[in-house]
Amino acid sequence: MAKQLIKHGQLVDDRWQALALADGATDGDAAALPIPAGQVIIPAPVWLAQRDALCSRADAGDIAVSLAPTFRVEDIAQDVQRFAMIAVEFPKFIDGRGYSTARLLRERYAYRGELRAVGNIGRDQLFYLKRVGFDAFLIPPGQDAAAALQSLNDFPEVYQGAVDQPLPLFRRRTA
């Protein structure tokens, strides 16, 4: 199978297994979701519900969380350093909440681990996603991930400071 994960500018294999909660799942459902062995991505509410039981697995690098657009990143702020990876979900690419989530994770909560954009994203979003702090992109099956990789170089320069380049152009312009 073609590699669909771009990480640090390379196409790589994805070793993570993603778990999901059904739409309308309750806190009880989150608490009851069985977590298989190995490296798993769990929805953030599952982490909150099973936190005590999962801490040691997280510290061993086996737990990543996924954040839905409606999930407030503030609610896991104190745990972010435990995660080997954080996946931000884009169910629809026109829903841009995840861009703010990414900046907050990087700039406010100093998260340095893998930050992965997943869902309905593609080459036309990658440049902006990279700028707000994503360093991994799971390109949906059927899309040409190698071509998407090229789009990370769409623009030679940027105006505003963000995560990839904290200094705005006006602090870098030469005479």
Next chain:
Amino acid sequence: MYHYDATDKAIVQARVRQFRGQTERFLAGQLSEDDFRPLRLQNGLYIQRHAPMLRIAIPYGLLSSTQLRTLADITGRYDRGTGHFTTRQNLQLNWIELPKVPDILEQLASVEMHAIQTSGNCIRNITTDQFAGIAEDEIADPRPWAEVLRQWSTFHPEFAYLPRKFKVAISGSLDDRAAIRVHDMGLQLVKNDAGEIGFTVYAGGGLGRTPLIGQKMIDFLPWQHLLTYSEALVRVYNRYGRRDNPYKARIKILVKAIGSEEFARQVEEEWLHIKDGPNTLTAEEVARVANQFAPPAYAAYPASTSTLASIAAQHNDKAFSRWLERNVHAHKVPGYAAVTLSLKTPGAAPGDATVAQMEAAAALADEFSFGELRVTHEQNLVLADVPHKDLHAVWQRAKASGLASANIGLLADMIVCPGGDFCSLANAKSLPIAAAIHERFADLDYLFDIGDLELNISGCMNSCGHHHLGAIGILGVDKHGEEWYQITLGGAQGNAARIGEVIGRSFAAAEIPDVIERMIETYLAQRHADESFKDTVARIGLPPFREAAYRKNEPTGEPVHG
């Protein structure tokens, strides 16, 4: 005006390449319509009733003659010879072929222009006062700040997929000519007691289905924090604005739902985290940009030599005097005036300019106004720096090109959206209504007698024609598949911005000229000396006008303007 450096050029050219690739993928069937739509919208490209429409950005309405000539060339080459200037100071071309758009963008880039973010759910073209830099009541020139914001918002990575569009307007004068209170974010330049520059920030204004006046967020935002505060404000909106219903997705709905104080508190809280960060503006950057808006090399005319009245007396020509009265505006430099070239000539759609008119306006700018023009949100063009001694020549030349209708601020100076003739969102046509009103009120004596009157027409609730802000507003509505028109009265723009009130059931298109005329006659009968239509409505209220509007088939006696 601002000139691109090598980096600005490289960024815009990269966008042309990117969009060329996206268009090719779409045409090759590799990009679905759904995936392409937001991408083309962020380059100003709509699919309209007849053909794609391209909206070209004219940042804060400022144009060089070279840029206007390029727009004329593009209009002649790729459209059918007429461009439409919009209330957001942009230019729309209604007959564009999709495969040609990358070439058009490339030609625009060659004169430091683009169509970036003129549509889509992102931060749009920033608008300001057409008299920026020359107005006597100016606190500070808004254009450098508009340019600083343009750069900040261009390809802002966090805010390309907002819940809905986000419009910013900025005013630098006491008298707000940029309608800042009906924008998602409105900025008023102010000076504090120490003489330092800052902004009063408003948010949550807007027209559309739920017209609301913007609420004050902060009284005095020191200029250094313009970008970080804006970033905090848009971030709160991006995170918490509604996304379930496009009609409830503008920031105004969020501000109203949680209350402006709570919204301002959330913005402040967000801002405190990023305040003084790298995006804090520097004095060097502001100076670099402001230098490019330095005044042109004005000739030193003695303050006393001429006034508009003396120029009128000297020529003793009624038509010229009228033009001086309506289309010529005060300038802070002695011996200079600003001239409005009217795009409201009866017989043409309001805001429309032909290729020949664009070229004529560019030539006038070169000869008489330092090679620059402005687009107004009332959909006219302005030559901002015309010497008094040249006014008569400018008038004659403008007249020859159909740009000298002496109707600025009068009923004939209507703001009108393209409506059902072009726009696929329309409920009703707006251009034939404007044409019928122009025809009914063709007599200039009568128009002068009526005096200042803002009449605005929108073809649907999206309110591109700002009908809520017209002293008389006309809105196209759909009733069982038929086109009807609702009338609002008492709206106002500027510092006393006010949303007009609906007077009652809507009218058929054929009734509109009579209805408007009966309301105007009511005003003429009731007005006090020197009282404008708007002020009479404010004083005597809606009922007499409502009564006149719905009075049917009654002889109205001798027409007042007979």
